[in-house]
Amino acid sequence: MTTDASTGNIPISVFDLRHTFESAQPLTFHADYNPGSNSILYTMGRTIVSVGQSGGNEKGTLTVMSKELGIAMRDAVKRFRLGDDMKRIYRIINTDRFTDEAIRRYYGMRLTVNDPWETTLCFIISQFNNVKRIRKIVRALKERYGQPIKDNTGRTIAHSFPESKDLLGASVKDLMGCGTGFRARYVKHAAEYCTYNLDIYKLNPTDYDKLTEALMEINGVGEKVADCIALMGYGNTEAFPIDVWVKRTMERVYFKGRKKTPKQLRRFADERYGKYKGYFQQYLFWGGRQMDEEVGAYA
DNA sequence: ACCCAGGCGGGCG
DNA sequence: CGCCCGCATGGG
Numbered sequence: 001m002t003t004d005a006s007t008g009n010i011p012i013s014v015f016d017l018r019h020t021f022e023s024a025q026p027l028t029f030h031a032d033y034n035p036g037s038n039s040i041l042y043t044m045g046r047t048i049v050s051v052g053q054s055g056g057n058e059k060g061t062l063t064v065m066s067k068e069l070g071i072a073m074r075d076a077v078k079r080f081r082l083g084d085d086m087k088r089i090y091r092i093i094n095t096d097r098f099t100d101e102a103i104r105r106y107y108g109m110r111l112t113v114n115d116p117w118e119t120t121l122c123f124i125i126s127q128f129n130n131v132k133r134i135r136k137i138v139r140a141l142k143e144r145y146g147q148p149i150k151d152n153t154g155r156t157i158a159h160s161f162p163e164s165k166d167l168l169g170a171s172v173k174d175l176m177g178c179g180t181g182f183r184a185r186y187v188k189h190a191a192e193y194c195t196y197n198l199d200i201y202k203l204n205p206t207d208y209d210k211l212t213e214a215l216m217e218i219n220g221v222g223e224k225v226a227d228c229i230a231l232m233g234y235g236n237t238e239a240f241p242i243d244v245w246v247k248r249t250m251e252r253v254y255f256k257g258r259k260k261t262p263k264q265l266r267r268f269a270d271e272r273y274g275k276y277k278g279y280f281q282q283y284l285f286w287g288g289r290q291m292d293e294e295v296g297a298y299a
Numbered sequence: 300a301c302c303c304a305g306g307c308g309g310g311c312g
Numbered sequence: 313c314g315c316c317c318g319c320a321t322g323g324g
Binding site: 126131183224289 | 303304305306307308
């Protein structure tokens with residue numbers, strides 16, 4: 001962190017920075033986590049922000065450090081959903097042994113609300129891919145197409161997340177050079193479409209149907225990716241992204257291993273959790289993935 | 300070698 | 313609507 005950054009504190013309750021960071025959300029794909037200080041370093045536009053947790057998960061403190069402290073503080077409140085009453089959300093989604101155990105293990109794990117364009121790009125990259133490689137690709141895109149961020153001595157210490165216009169000059173071949181693979185043409189289209197045709201920042205976060213419909217006009221954004229963007233880019237917890245882990249875990253835990261269609265799984269979640277199903281999904285996804293071999297014990 | 304990964308677009312019936 | 317296929321790449 002540069003020396004002229006200032007620091008602010010925010011009280012937190014039922015919050016775990018490590019679980020939040022590790023649970024494969026957009027921050028995970030480009031930020032750095034320092035386990036020694038339980039803090040993460042990420043870019044917010046061209047500003048570097050450090051957020052650290054101290055004092056425990058039940059009651060603790062979030063320390064924000066940035067040159068643009070006011071903006072970074074407001075951003076952190078939104079990004080980490082500090083207004084959410086987690087005890088109330090837990091009461092709503094904790095309807096069975098599996099979710100109870102996932103909440104116990106990942107107590108304080110929050111959904112995050114990230115920049116809509118960053119979230120779109122991250123989840124286009126995510127399709128038919130794994131977390132480790134998503135992270136690698138996103139970092140390559142930042143380094144090649146993001147703006148260099150310099151410290152006081154003029155040394156480049158980070159790169160901003162590339163805006164859509166920053167990617168306009170990149171050919172499909174260039175993008176494949178960053179490891180995007182067959183998704184390169186999706187990235188190219190998304191960059192063009194979101195620069196010239198769609199102002200992604202003007203979409204209404206609370207209108208789930210219109211929001212996802214608009215997002216799916218982008219090549220490479222289907223139902224699942226649109227749900228991820230709605231949830232983690234716009235904070236719409238009605239969204240219920242169904243990936244291989246959510247599907248697998250739900251079939252095991254709630255349907256005796258029988259195959260179910262996404263439509264059936266979505267209805268199940270909607271009936272039980274309504275507008276909180278996005279939060280249920282995050283515990284289902286991360287719990288199911290981490291607890292893989294043990295999932296059967298909670299069926 | 301083989302299988303899988305926070306799926307999607309396109310073609311077909 | 314549903315089903316099936318190909319798709320780039322790297323790690324287990």
